[in-house]
Amino acid sequence: xxxxxxxxxxxxxxxxxxxxxxxxxxxxxxxxxxxxxxxxxxxxxxxxxxxxxxxxxxxxxxxxxxxxxxxxxxxxxxxxxxxxxxxxxxxxxxxxxxxxxxxxxxxxxxxxxxxxxxxxxxxxxxxxxxxxxxxxxxxxxxxxxxxxxxxxxxxxxxxxxxxxxxxxxxxxxxxxxxxxxxxxxxxxxxxxxxxxxxxxxxxxxxxxxxxxxxxxxxxxxxxxxxxxxxxxxxxxxxxxxxxxxxxxxxxxxxxxxxxxxxxxxxxxxxxxxxxxxxxxxxxxxxxxxxxxxxxxxxxxxxxxxxxxxxxxxxxxxxxxxxxxxxxxxxxxxxxxxxxxxxxxxxxxxxxxxxxxxxxxxxxxxxxxxxxxxxxxxxxxxxxxxxxxxxxxxxxxxxxxxxxxxxxxxxxxxxxxxxxxxxxxxxxxxxxxx
Numbered sequence: 001x002x003x004x005x006x007x008x009x010x011x012x013x014x015x016x017x018x019x020x021x022x023x024x025x026x027x028x029x030x031x032x033x034x035x036x037x038x039x040x041x042x043x044x045x046x047x048x049x050x051x052x053x054x055x056x057x058x059x060x061x062x063x064x065x066x067x068x069x070x071x072x073x074x075x076x077x078x079x080x081x082x083x084x085x086x087x088x089x090x091x092x093x094x095x096x097x098x099x100x101x102x103x104x105x106x107x108x109x110x111x112x113x114x115x116x117x118x119x120x121x122x123x124x125x126x127x128x129x130x131x132x133x134x135x136x137x138x139x140x141x142x143x144x145x146x147x148x149x150x151x152x153x154x155x156x157x158x159x160x161x162x163x164x165x166x167x168x169x170x171x172x173x174x175x176x177x178x179x180x181x182x183x184x185x186x187x188x189x190x191x192x193x194x195x196x197x198x199x200x201x202x203x204x205x206x207x208x209x210x211x212x213x214x215x216x217x218x219x220x221x222x223x224x225x226x227x228x229x230x231x232x233x234x235x236x237x238x239x240x241x242x243x244x245x246x247x248x249x250x251x252x253x254x255x256x257x258x259x260x261x262x263x264x265x266x267x268x269x270x271x272x273x274x275x276x277x278x279x280x281x282x283x284x285x286x287x288x289x290x291x292x293x294x295x296x297x298x299x300x301x302x303x304x305x306x307x308x309x310x311x312x313x314x315x316x317x318x319x320x321x322x323x324x325x326x327x328x329x330x331x332x333x334x335x336x337x338x339x340x341x342x343x344x345x346x347x348x349x350x351x352x353x354x355x356x357x358x359x360x361x362x363x364x365x366x367x368x369x370x371x372x373x374x375x376x377x378x379x380x381x382x383x384x385x386x387x388x389x390x391x392x393x394x395x396x397x398x399x400x401x402x403x404x405x406x407x408x409x410x411x412x413x414x415x416x417x418x419x420x421x422x423x424x425x426x427x428x429x430x431x432x433x
Contacts, residue, residue, distance in 0.1 A: 030121035036250035037126045043241025044133035048140050049076055051238050054231030055289075056144055058224040059339050063420025064148045065223065065430035071143045071152070075159055079136045082163055084110055087135055088128050090168035092176045100179040103172045120248060130245060131171070138167050138194045144339030145202030146209050146410075149417055152425045154410035161400045162201065170197055170389055184370045185385040186360060186378065188257065189246035191301025191353040192389040199346015200393040202337055208401045209410060211336035213417050225285055232289035236265055239296045243303040257303040260311035261296065264303075267312050268295015271319025287323075290344060294322035297348035302356040307365030314355050322347050350386055357382040 053072035057065045079087070086108055093103035107113070110128060119127040139159040146155075173180040174193050187193060212220065222228055243261040247254035272291025277283040298318035299311055306314065325343035329335045337343070357379035360366035369378050404410055416424040423429065 027118050027121060029118060029123065030249070033120075033249045033251075034122045034126060036254065037122050037130055037245060037248065040241035040245025041126065041130045041133055043238045044130070044137065044245065045076075045238075047235055047238035047242060048072055048133070048137045051231050051234035052137060052140055054227050055235060055293075056147065056231070056339055058226070058228030058231065059144075059222045060147050061220060061420070062223040062431060063422055063429075065422065066426055066428055067152070067421035068143070068147055069430075070426060071155055072140050074152075074156060075140045075143070076136050078156060078160060079139065079163055080132060082160055083128075083132045083135050087163060087168050088131065090164065091131065091135075091171040092128075095172070099177065100182070101173070102169060103176050103178075122248065127248070130248075134190060134194060134242075135163060135167060135171070138190075138198050139163055141194070141198040141341055141345055142201045142205060144341040145205040145337045147338040148421065149209065149212050149338075149412060150410055151408065151412055152421075153408045154404055157408060158400055158404040158410065161404065162397065165400065166201065166393055166396050167193070167197060170392060173388070174385070180385050180388065183384065184373060184378070184381050186305055186356045186370075186382065187301045187353060187385065188304035188356075189243045189300045191298075191349045191356070192385050195297045195300060195345040195349030196353065196386060196389050197349075197393045199342045199344075199349055200390050201397040202341035203335070203346060204394055204397040205401065206335050206337040206342070208398065211334070212338065213414055215336045216330065216334050222286065229285060229289055232292060236292060236296065239265070239300075243300055247304060253304050256307070260306055260308060261299055261303050263308055263311035264295045264299030264315035264318070265292050266295070267315025268292060268298065268319040268322075271295075271316045272323045273319075275320055275323040290326070290340065291319045291323070294318045294344050294348050297345050298322075298352035298355075301349070301352045302359060305356055305360040305367050307359075309365045310355075310359030313359065314352060317355065318348050318351060321351055350390075353382050353386055354379065 049072060053069050056068045056072065060068050086105070088110060089105050089107035090103045093105065093107040095102045095104035098104065113124045113128060115123070117124040139162055142162070143155065171193050172178045174185060174187050175181060185192070214220070239261055240258050244254040244258040247257055269288045269291040272294060273283045273288045276287040295315040295318050299314050302310065302314055322344050325347045326340050329337060329343050357375065358364070360369060360378070361375055362368045369375070401410065412421065412424060
């Protein structure tokens with residue numbers, strides 16, 4: 001047997017143990033990804049404050065503008081503390097034997113998150129902050145359903161309970177290694193977690209709390225469309241952080257998500273405008289900005305999975321479908337979802353989640369399906385996700401409304417509603433002219 005040289009022996013040992021050392025190498029911080037995710041977090045927070053606050057504030061009547069701004073601001077503050085104390089843990093913790101459904105309490109008060117703690121290639125503190133901005137905007141979306149008629153205390157209690165018992169569990173199912181994620185549900189940035197979830201809750205709120213005084217007989221036009229358009233523009237820009245940030249990296253997936261998000265918004269705006277123009281003879285500013293939100297909400301679950309052609313199709317379908325859904329709810333069903341949360345976000349979330357299963361196909365310009373999935377199988381998974389999230393949100397929202405109403409009356413009196421929530425609830429006025 002020929003003796004080996006020391007160099008060959010060392011080389012053999014290196015080749016034998018190198019794969020083990022490579023496999024054990026801990027994840028490393030990526031400065032580019034971290035910088036992008038910090039920016040994306042700012043953009044998504046910008047969507048609520050000031051974007052959604054101005055968008056909603058302009059849509060209500062003069063006597064209620066401050067109440068809507070106050071609700072968005074207060075939800076931002078309250079959700080932040082609730083997220084730190086328990087929300088992040090419920091959504092992204094390790095629930096042990098219950099992990100398919102619930103994240104547990106191991107990360108309560110952000111336990112275990114330090115300066116050097118990573119989530120993939122970014123600090124976990126940045127990941128927690130990014131996800132916090134999603135948790136803020138979702139209950140803030142719901143307030144559009146019961147604007148102009150709910151007590152501030154009741155709104156705070158309901159929003160807190162809804163965050164912990166509806167939003168956080170659903171976020172865990174879809175993004176926190178829960179049962180829907182394991183099943184293969186494709187929801188890149190919140191078609192089910194944010195838009196469908198908020199849309200169903202909004203419908204339940206509108207039905208349980210009832211119509212505003214005078215609806216639908218008395219006209220209730222927006223008091224300041226300039227404010228609404230300003231907020232809409234901020235939402236459009238902020239949505240790039242919402243969708244492209246969900247890639248959790250500064251890479252090609254984020255770039256494509258940004259592109260298709262913009263395409264979906266533009267197409268949804270034009271589709272809604274065209275429907276309105278053909279039906280009523282004139283295109284409206286309110287219509288084009290609502291179509292933008294419909295396009296953005298609908299492209300959200302698909303944004304990391306489809307290509308430009310898919311985005312055009314999804315945006316066009318969103319603009320048309322959400323336009324008719326809005327008119328049907330208000331004119332035929334006479335449901336007073338004050339700011340159209342259900343027909344825009346709820347319907348858009350359903351359509352976008354379903355069409356993700358179609359336009360993710362490589363043949364249609366998408367990235368393809370998870371291993372072992374066909375279009376038919378993926379669509380079935382998407383339907384399961386829609387039904388599960390819709391049922392959970394609807395049932396638990398109804399229970400929480402009844403509980404909140406028993407603790408503190410949710411609805412203001414008829415006289416208070418006539419006077420306006422700005423004066424009754426906050427002793428202030430939005431305008432002193």
